[in-house]
Amino acid sequence: MQNFEQFLLDNLPQSQSIHPHYESALQNMLQAGGKRFRPALLLSVVKAYNPLMLDSARHGALAIELLHTYSLIHDDLPAMDDSPLRRGNPTLHVVYDEVTAILVGDALNTYAFEVLSKAPLSDEVKIKLIRELAQNGGLNGMVLGQAIDCYFENRPLQLEDIKTLHTNKTAKLIAASLKMGAIIAGHEDVAEKLYDFGIQLGLLFQIQDDILDVTQSSEEAGKLTNNDEDKNSFVTILGLDEALREANVLADALTEQMCSFDESLQRELSPILTKYINRHKGN
Amino acid sequence: MQNFEQFLLDNLPQSQSIHPHYESALQNMLQAGGKRFRPALLLSVVKAYNPLMLDSARHGALAIELLHTYSLIHDDLPAMDDSPLRRGNPTLHVVYDEVTAILVGDALNTYAFEVLSKAPLSDEVKIKLIRELAQNGGLNGMVLGQAIDCYFENRPLQLEDIKTLHTNKTAKLIAASLKMGAIIAGHEDVAEKLYDFGIQLGLLFQIQDDILDVTQSSEEAGKLTNNDEDKNSFVTILGLDEALREANVLADALTEQMCSFDESLQRELSPILTKYINRHKGN
Numbered sequence: 001m002q003n004f005e006q007f008l009l010d011n012l013p014q015s016q017s018i019h020p021h022y023e024s025a026l027q028n029m030l031q032a033g034g035k036r037f038r039p040a041l042l043l044s045v046v047k048a049y050n051p052l053m054l055d056s057a058r059h060g061a062l063a064i065e066l067l068h069t070y071s072l073i074h075d076d077l078p079a080m081d082d083s084p085l086r087r088g089n090p091t092l093h094v095v096y097d098e099v100t101a102i103l104v105g106d107a108l109n110t111y112a113f114e115v116l117s118k119a120p121l122s123d124e125v126k127i128k129l130i131r132e133l134a135q136n137g138g139l140n141g142m143v144l145g146q147a148i149d150c151y152f153e154n155r156p157l158q159l160e161d162i163k164t165l166h167t168n169k170t171a172k173l174i175a176a177s178l179k180m181g182a183i184i185a186g187h188e189d190v191a192e193k194l195y196d197f198g199i200q201l202g203l204l205f206q207i208q209d210d211i212l213d214v215t216q217s218s219e220e221a222g223k224l225t226n227n228d229e230d231k232n233s234f235v236t237i238l239g240l241d242e243a244l245r246e247a248n249v250l251a252d253a254l255t256e257q258m259c260s261f262d263e264s265l266q267r268e269l270s271p272i273l274t275k276y277i278n279r280h281k282g283n
Numbered sequence: 284m285q286n287f288e289q290f291l292l293d294n295l296p297q298s299q300s301i302h303p304h305y306e307s308a309l310q311n312m313l314q315a316g317g318k319r320f321r322p323a324l325l326l327s328v329v330k331a332y333n334p335l336m337l338d339s340a341r342h343g344a345l346a347i348e349l350l351h352t353y354s355l356i357h358d359d360l361p362a363m364d365d366s367p368l369r370r371g372n373p374t375l376h377v378v379y380d381e382v383t384a385i386l387v388g389d390a391l392n393t394y395a396f397e398v399l400s401k402a403p404l405s406d407e408v409k410i411k412l413i414r415e416l417a418q419n420g421g422l423n424g425m426v427l428g429q430a431i432d433c434y435f436e437n438r439p440l441q442l443e444d445i446k447t448l449h450t451n452k453t454a455k456l457i458a459a460s461l462k463m464g465a466i467i468a469g470h471e472d473v474a475e476k477l478y479d480f481g482i483q484l485g486l487l488f489q490i491q492d493d494i495l496d497v498t499q500s501s502e503e504a505g506k507l508t509n510n511d512e513d514k515n516s517f518v519t520i521l522g523l524d525e526a527l528r529e530a531n532v533l534a535d536a537l538t539e540q541m542c543s544f545d546e547s548l549q550r551e552l553s554p555i556l557t558k559y560i561n562r563h564k565g566n
Contacts, residue, residue: 013422015422015423015427017427017431017447018431018435018440018444018447019427019430019431019434020434022427022430022431022434026422070389071389074385074386074389077385079380079381079382079385080382080385097362098362099362099363099430099433099434100430102357102360102362102363102385103357103426103429103430103433105389106353106354106357106388106389106392106426107421107422107426107427108422109389109392109393110392110396110417110420110421110422110426111417111421111422113393113396113413113417114413114414114417114418114421116413117410117413117414117417118414123405123406123407123409123410124406126406126410127400127406127409127410130396130397130399130400130413131397131400131401134393134394134396134397134400135397137393138390138393138394138397139296139298139309139390139391139393139394140298143386143389143390143393144298144300144302144305144390146386147302147305147382147383147386148300148301148302148305150382150386151302151303151305151382152301157301161301164300164301
């Protein structure tokens with residue numbers, strides 16, 4: 001992922017104008033690190049099936065990271081989670097102001113599609129990627145999830161509805177990362193299987209996030225923790241023990257599902273999943 | 284434009300979920316009318332050069348209207364213009380709340396690109412349209428304009444900088460509407476000429492908006508007027524008389540430029556421009 005990190009830094013959004021901090025605000029959250037989990041997933045599929053496409057694939061990985069980053073900036077806004085910390089740094093509306101945070105989020109959302117439209121890939125592939133990113137990151141994907149999350153704050157949901165919430169808010173973009181990798185690699189035969197796997201993986205990722213929220217300090221997490229009391233989290237509904245059990249069951253199921261994948265894909269995905277699947281165990 | 288209005292209503296964003304007002308919020312501002320100036324421009328170019336493409340072109344027109352609408356929703360937010368009225372109705376954050384207005388804006392931004400990615404056009408044309416919309420509506424276009432506008436509130440700008448502001452905030456998306464029409468019509472030979480014309484047209488449009496802001500009542504405008512006192516408007520810098528003179532000079536120049544256009548294009552554009560060029564005269 002060192003290569004991707006460098007690629008991201010080489011392709012930061014640029015804008016020279018009379019506005020004194022617009023460009024640095026655009027770049028701020030992208031430079032602040034982050035797990036780059038979604039790019040890693042996309043690139044692992046490309047590496048497994050068509051390593052020659054890796055250079056081109058970085059554009060797709062960047063687009064996903066841009067969409068993910070805009071969503072964090074908007075989720076942290078005072079009107080939503082009102083979070084002071086993200087990726088170990090003050091959030092954008094704290095460093096600058098609310099206007100800047102809203103506009104930078106808007107700009108990164110659009111920029112994700114600009115990056116895809118200019119990627120060194122065929123028009124056919126680019127259109128498929130844009131459709132996938134928009135469908136999963138948009139009004140019936142990530143944005144819907146956030147809308148449900150905010151609306152039902154202080155209104156307890158049933159477990160099934162919490163799964164719907166996080167399928168949209170978190171899992172669909174993770175699933176799209178894997179599917180977009182398959183599209184770029186020219187292996188659409190595995191696209192749907194990977195997408196389904198990604199949805200499960202996204203749910204596991206979220207359960208772990210909810211667990212870490214109550215077990216980690218803010219310093220460890222790089223963001224405000226113990227912040228989900230009024231939220232519909234897996235821990236608030238299931239309790240910590242049951243959430244941990246659910247995470248382990250899901251992790252085992254994913255590990256088993258992995259065995260049906262092509263060997264090259266298993267080899268690439270394994271280290272990424274091991275790293276994230278074990279997050280809640282403190283690794 | 285009746286056809287476009289119907290097309291828009293037939294293609295409103297849809298989302299069934301447990302969220303009680305998310306779908307109606309997504310549709311609210313799109314159903315509230317509006318001039319549909321940008322769609323009219325795009326469709327007029329297609330009608331002039333390749334009327335057989337009109338049905339497909341509506342998807343491009345819809346995408347532009349979606350991007351424009353999201354920008355209005357975010358511009359009206361409490362953190363920015365804090366406007367209570369738009370298109371004659373209460374703004375989205377007034378009808379619902381700030382969270383809903385932010386998320387609906389985000390969703391419509393992404394949806395614009397989803398609509399283009401699914402349009403019945405060739406992949407090559409779709410990629411060109413997506414690139415054009417993203418470049419002009421994004422971080423070095425519309426969003427930059429809004430960022431400059433907000434940052435320099437209460438900080439007076441020079442005339443040249445106000446032109447930069449409005450070239451980005453307003454004119455680029457208007458110019459892109461004309462250019463996207465040329466791309467869909469398969470007449471890219473006129474694309475750049477139309478784009479330049481659109482930039483001038485956009486500036487005229489903005490000067491007129493600034494004039495109407497001080498001469499129209501809120502009822503006539505369907506939005507809060509006399510609201511630009513702290514803003515860098517052409518009227519606050521030039522004064523009303525000089526702004527009117529500037530508008531007339533620009534209108535005359537555009538009318539003259541029109542004479543160099545193909546006859547079919549003149550025929551289609553004329554009624555639209557007459558309608559808008561004369562707005563500040565009260566027509």
